[in-house]
Amino acid sequence: xxxxxxxILVIFRLYPLILGVNFSFTGDKELNxxxxxxxxxxxxxxxxxxxxxAVNVLVVLLFVxxxxxxxxxxxxxxxxxxxxxxxxxxxxxxxxxxSPIIIGAIFNIILAANGPLxxxxxxxxxxxxxxxxxxxTALPTVLVVHIWATFGMAFTIFLAGFATLDAxxxxxxxxxxxxxxxxVVHVIIPSLSQTIxxxxxxxxxxxxxxxxxxxxxxxxxxxxxxxxLPEFLIWKLTGxxxxxxxxxxSVFLLLIxxxxxxxxxxxxxxxTKES
Amino acid sequence: MKRxxxxxxxxxxVALTLTACGGAAPAGTSGGxxxxxxxxxxxxxxxxxxxxxxxxxxxxxxKKVRPDVEVEIVHQPFDQYYTLLGSAVEAGTGPDVALFNxxxxxxxxxxxxxxxxxEMADLEDTLAGWPAFQADGETYSAPMFxxxxxxxxxxxxxxxxxxxxxTPPASWDELTAACSAVLDKTDASCFALGNKxxxxxxxFLSGFGSGxxxxxEYDAWIDGKHDWTSAHAKQVLQLWADSAxxxxxxxGANSTAMFNDSFDLFSAGKAAMVIGLMSDTxxxxxFDEFLGADLGFMMPVAVNDGATVALPAEGGIGxxxxxEKKKDLAVDWIKATVDKDALSNYSLAGGQxxxxxxxxxxxxxxxxxxIVAELGGSKPLLxxxxxxxxxxxxxxxxxxxxxxxxxxxxxxxxxAASEG
Numbered sequence: 018x019x020x021x022x023x024x025i026l027v028i029f030r031l032y033p034l035i036l037g038v039n040f041s042f043t044g045d046k047e048l049n050x051x052x053x054x055x056x057x058x059x060x061x062x063x064x065x066x067x068x069x070x071a072v073n074v075l076v077v078l079l080f081v082x083x084x085x086x087x088x089x090x091x092x093x094x095x096x097x098x099x100x101x102x103x104x105x106x107x108x109x110x111x112x113x114x115x116s117p118i119i120i121g122a123i124f125n126i127i128l129a130a131n132g133p134l135x136x137x138x139x140x141x142x143x144x145x146x147x148x149x150x151x152x153x154t155a156l157p158t159v160l161v162v163h164i165w166a167t168f169g170m171a172f173t174i175f176l177a178g179f180a181t182l183d184a185x186x187x188x189x190x191x192x193x194x195x196x197x198x199x200x201v202v203h204v205i206i207p208s209l210s211q212t213i214x215x216x217x218x219x220x221x222x223x224x225x226x227x228x229x230x231x232x233x234x235x236x237x238x239x240x241x242x243x244x245x246l247p248e249f250l251i252w253k254l255t256g257x258x259x260x261x262x263x264x265x266x267s268v269f270l271l272l273i274x275x276x277x278x279x280x281x282x283x284x285x286x287x288x289t290k291e292s
Numbered sequence: 293m294k295r296x297x298x299x300x301x302x303x304x305x306v307a308l309t310l311t312a313c314g315g316a317a318p319a320g321t322s323g324g325x326x327x328x329x330x331x332x333x334x335x336x337x338x339x340x341x342x343x344x345x346x347x348x349x350x351x352x353x354x355k356k357v358r359p360d361v362e363v364e365i366v367h368q369p370f371d372q373y374y375t376l377l378g379s380a381v382e383a384g385t386g387p388d389v390a391l392f393n394x395x396x397x398x399x400x401x402x403x404x405x406x407x408x409x410x411e412m413a414d415l416e417d418t419l420a421g422w423p424a425f426q427a428d429g430e431t432y433s434a435p436m437f438x439x440x441x442x443x444x445x446x447x448x449x450x451x452x453x454x455x456x457x458x459t460p461p462a463s464w465d466e467l468t469a470a471c472s473a474v475l476d477k478t479d480a481s482c483f484a485l486g487n488k489x490x491x492x493x494x495x496f497l498s499g500f501g502s503g504x505x506x507x508x509e510y511d512a513w514i515d516g517k518h519d520w521t522s523a524h525a526k527q528v529l530q531l532w533a534d535s536a537x538x539x540x541x542x543x544g545a546n547s548t549a550m551f552n553d554s555f556d557l558f559s560a561g562k563a564a565m566v567i568g569l570m571s572d573t574x575x576x577x578x579f580d581e582f583l584g585a586d587l588g589f590m591m592p593v594a595v596n597d598g599a600t601v602a603l604p605a606e607g608g609i610g611x612x613x614x615x616e617k618k619k620d621l622a623v624d625w626i627k628a629t630v631d632k633d634a635l636s637n638y639s640l641a642g643g644q645x646x647x648x649x650x651x652x653x654x655x656x657x658x659x660x661x662x663i664v665a666e667l668g669g670s671k672p673l674l675x676x677x678x679x680x681x682x683x684x685x686x687x688x689x690x691x692x693x694x695x696x697x698x699x700x701x702x703x704x705x706x707x708a709a710s711e712g
Contacts, residue, residue: 040316046403050315065688130544150488150546152697233372237489240546240691241698256375257680258404260316260382 034271040264049261057265067266069242070250073156074273077224077246080160084220085213088168092175093205106176110169117166117230124162125149125235155236156244160224163231167223171216178212210289217285218278225274247273317382330362331621333611334377335391336370337573342642349634350625357624370551371489374401381614388615389622394424394439394607395676396683398432405432406613411623419630419647421607424676432612434630435647437571437639439608440670441499442663444579446480448586449564453477460590464503464531467593471540474564484563485541486554487694490687492545494675496532497686499567501674502602503595504528514677520707524596529693529700531595536694546691559583565590570645571608576659577643589659591666603663605670607647682710 044053061067091109095102112120127134128148135145148158182205190204206213229248236244238253247270254263337343351363366387368376374397380386381404392398398405407430416422421435447457453473461467471482485492502510505524519525536545542563548554555574558566559582568574579587592601611629613622628634635646639653645663646653653664675683689703698706 039314043315045316049317065685128547130542130547145543147544147547150544150548150691150695152692152695155547236547237371239488239490239688240695241688252379253375255382256372256378257684258317258378258382258401264316 037264038268040261041268043261045259045261053261057262058269060262061265061269066238066242066245066250066253067269070245070247070266071269073244073246074225076156077160077228078221078277080157080164081217081221081224084164084168084224085171085216087164088171088216088220089175089213091168092172092179093201095172095176096179109172112166113169115166117227118234120162120166121231121234128158128235149236150240152240152243155240159228159231159235159244162235163224163228166231167227170223171220174216174219175209175212178209181212182208206289210286213289214282214285217281221277221281222274225270225277329360330364331389331618331625332387333363333365333389333391333625334368334387335365336368336373340642342638346634346638346642349637350628350631353631353634354625354628357628358621361621363625371549386614388618389611389613389625391609392425392433392612393609393676394421394433394435395673396678396680397676398425398610398612399427399676400680401612402427402430402432404614406616406619406622407432408613408619408623408626412626415627415630418650420649421647423672424607425610425612433610434626435607435610436629436635437608437644438605438647438667439572439673440570440603440605440645440663441495441567441673442570442576442603442659443499443565443590443592444558444568444576444659445565445588445590446558446561446563446583446586447588448583449474449478449480449561450588453564457588460588461593462591463593464595468538470564471535471538475539478564480561481542481557481563482540482565483535483542484554484557484566485545486548486550487545487691488547488549490684490691491550493532493686493690493693494683495550495567496535496690497528498604498673498675500531500592500595501528502604502671503592503599504531505674506596506598507600510671510674513674514672516677518678518682518707518711520704520711526700526704527595529689529703532690533693533696533700537696541694546694555579570605570663572644575643576657576663580657580659585658587657587659589662602669602671603666604673605645605667606672606676608645679711682707685710 041057042052042054043049044051044056091105095106095109099105126132129135130145130147130150134148138145146154148154186208187200187204190200195203225246226248228246229252232238232244232246232249238245238249247266251263251266251270254260254266347365354361354363377386377390378401386404392401409429409431412431412434415434419435421438422431425431425433425435445460450457450460450470453470454477455470455473461470474480474482487493501513504527505513509522509524535541542548542554542557545554548557551573555566555568555578557563558568559579561583566574568579570576576587576589591603594601611622611626613619613626615622630648632648632651635644635648636651638644639646639651640655643660645660645667653660655661675686678686685707689698689706692698693700693703
C-alpha cells in the first residue's frame with residue numbers, strides 16, 4: 018500500500034527536485050549540459066538583482082507576523098461573536114478566491130500616482146505618494162496588498178483552531194478571575210500553539226513563493242531591482258535563456274524556505290508553549 | 293530537525309553526483325512539432341481591425357504557396373513577450389516562428405534562431421532596414437516595417453503655453469524653455485513617460501542621441517563601441533536625470549506602464565510631447581485619431597555643437613525562425629509577411645511605415661509625411677546596439693536615476709562594467 022505513494026513522491030517530487038539541483042551545476046547556452054561546478058552560484062552573487070532578492074526576502078519576513086497578527090486578531094473577534102461576525106467571516110475570505118493578476122490590476126488603479134488613494138490623501142492635505150514607483154514603498158506596498166488578498170486563508174485556519182479550543186479551560190480561567198490579556202496569553206495562545214506554528218510557516222512559504230502574480234502586474238521588479246524576489250528572478254533568468262542560472266536561484270529559494278521554516282517551527286514551539 | 297537537514301544533504305549529494313547528466317535547456321532550438329501541416333506563429337499585441345486584416349492578407353498570401361498548412365497565430369502581451377518566449381523555448385514548447393524587434397532583441401537571441409540568409413537574398417533590394425536583422429554575416433528575418441522614435445507634440449498645448457506651434461524646439465535650450473512654458477501655463481506635463489518597465493531611458497537615448505553624440509561617436513556606437521564613461525554618454529544620463537528632476541514628466545512615471553498608459557496621457561492632451569513610435573503602436577495614426585490637426589512631429593533637438601540631428605529609425609519588426617524542421621514553411625511565412633499588397637494596405641490602415649521602399653504612404657496626416665520625408669537621413673537606433681544584459685541594466689538604472697538612487701557617475705560605471 019505504501020509503495021505507490023512512495024513511487025509517486027519520488028517520480029513527481031524528489032526526481033524533479035534532484036534534477037533542478039543537478040541543473041544548477043551545469044552551464045547555459047554553449048555550456049549547456051557541461052559541469053561548471055559552483056559557477057552559477059558565483060554569478061548569482063555578483064548579480065545585483067539576486068542580491069536585491071536576497072535582501073528583499075528579509076523584508077518579506079518582517080511582514081509575516083503582520084499577516085499572522087491581522088488574521089489572528091480578526092479570527093478572535095469572529096470567535097468572540099462580535100456583531101455581524103457571520104458577514105465578516107465571508108468578507109474576509111473573499112479576496113482569497115481572486116486571481117493575483119486581477120488584484121494587481123485593481124490596485125494598480127487605486128495606487129496610481131493620480132489614483133483615488135492619493136486623491137483621498139489630498140483631501141486631508143497629505144501629499145500623494147508614488148506607491149509603486151519608489152524604492153522605499155514599492156515592495157512594502159505589494160506586501161500589504163498580498164496580506165489583504167491572502168489573510169483570509171490564515172483567518173480560516175485560525176477559526177478552525179478556535180473550534181478545537183477547550184471551552185472548559187477558558188471558563189475555568191474566567192472563574193479564576195483571568196482578565197482578557199491573561200486569557201489570551203495563558204490559555205488561548207498555548208492552546209493554539211500548533212495552529213500558530215502552522216499559520217506562520219504556511220504564511221512565510223506563501224509570501225516567498227506566491228508573490229509572483231502581484232509583482233508581475235504591479236512593479237515588474239522595479240524600480241531598479243527594489244521589488245525583486247527570488248521567484249521573480251527565477252522567471253526572468255529563464256526568459257533570458259539562462260535556465261541553469263535559474264535553477265541555481267531556485268535552489269537558493271528552496272534552501273531559504275527550508276531553513277526559515279525549520280527555524281520558525283523551533284522558535285514558535287518554544288514561544289507558544291506554556292512554560 | 294537533524295533528520296530533515298540530513299535528508300537535504302543527501303538530496304544535494306545525489307544531485308552533485310548527477311551533474312554530468314543532461315543540461316537545463318533542451319537540445320533542440322524549439323519544441324515545435326514536426327507535423328508539416330501546421331505552423332505555430334507567436335506575435336504580440338491585440339488584434340485590432342487593421343492588424344486582423346493584415347494577418348488575413350498575409351495568411352492568404354501564405355496559403356497560395358502552402359494551401360494545406362494550418363497557421364496558428366498566438367498573441368502574447370508585449371510587456372513580458374521576450375521572457376515568455378525565452379521560457380517557452382527553454383521548456384521546448386516554443387513556436388515555429390516568432391515576431392522580433394530588430395536590433396538587440398533579435399541579435400541577442402541568434403543562438404535560438406535559424407539563419408535564412410540565402411532564402412532572403414531575392415528580397416534584399418526591395419526592402420529597407422536589413423541591418424537590424426543581421427548578425428555575424430547571417431540574416432535571420434525580413435523587416436516588415438521600419439521602426440523609430442519620432443518626437444510627437446500637441447500643437448494645441450503649445451498654443452496654450454504661448455509657444456509657436458509651427459516651429460517646434462530645435463535646440464536643448466529651446467526645449468527647456470518650451471517645457472518651462474508648458475509646466476507654467478498649462479496643467480499638462482511636458483513629456484508623457486511610462487517607465488514601469490524601465491523603457492523610458494532607451495527612448496530618451498535613441499530619441500535624442502543624434503543631437504548629443506558627434507557623427508563619428510554615433511557610428512562607433514552602432515558598430516559596438518560603447519564608451520559609457522565618455523563625456524557625451526554621461527551627458528545622456530545627466531540630461532535624463534535632470535529632465536526628471538525638473539519635472540518634465542507626469543507624476544508616477546516609474547509606476548506608469550509605457551504601453552499604453554503613457555501614450556494615452558499624450559493622446560488625452562495631458563502631456564505636450566512624447567517620444568513615440570513610427571510603426572506598430574503609439575504612432576502617427578493612433579495619435580491622429582485623438583489629436584487630429586493638433587498632432588505635430590519634431591526632429592531631435594541639437595544639444596551639442598558638431599552633432600547632426602537625424603531621425604532615429606531602422607528595421608522594426610520581423611519574424612524569426614525557431615524550428616529548423618519547419619524552416620521551409622517558416623521562410624514562406626516570412627515572405628508572405630512582406631507581401632507588397634498586404635504591407636501597402638496595412639501601412640495606411642494600421643499606421644505603419646513599410647519596409648518595402650516601393651510602397652507609397654498615401655495619407656494627409658502631416659506627421660506621417662514629415663516622418664517619411666526624414667527617412668533618407670535617418671540613423672539606426674542607439675539602444676538596439678546594446679546587448680540584452682546591458683539593456684536590462686540600463687532599464688533599471690533609468691528608474692534609479694529618476695528616483696535619485698544612483699548618480700550619473702555610478703550609473704556610467706555600472707554600464708561600462710556590464711559591457712566588460
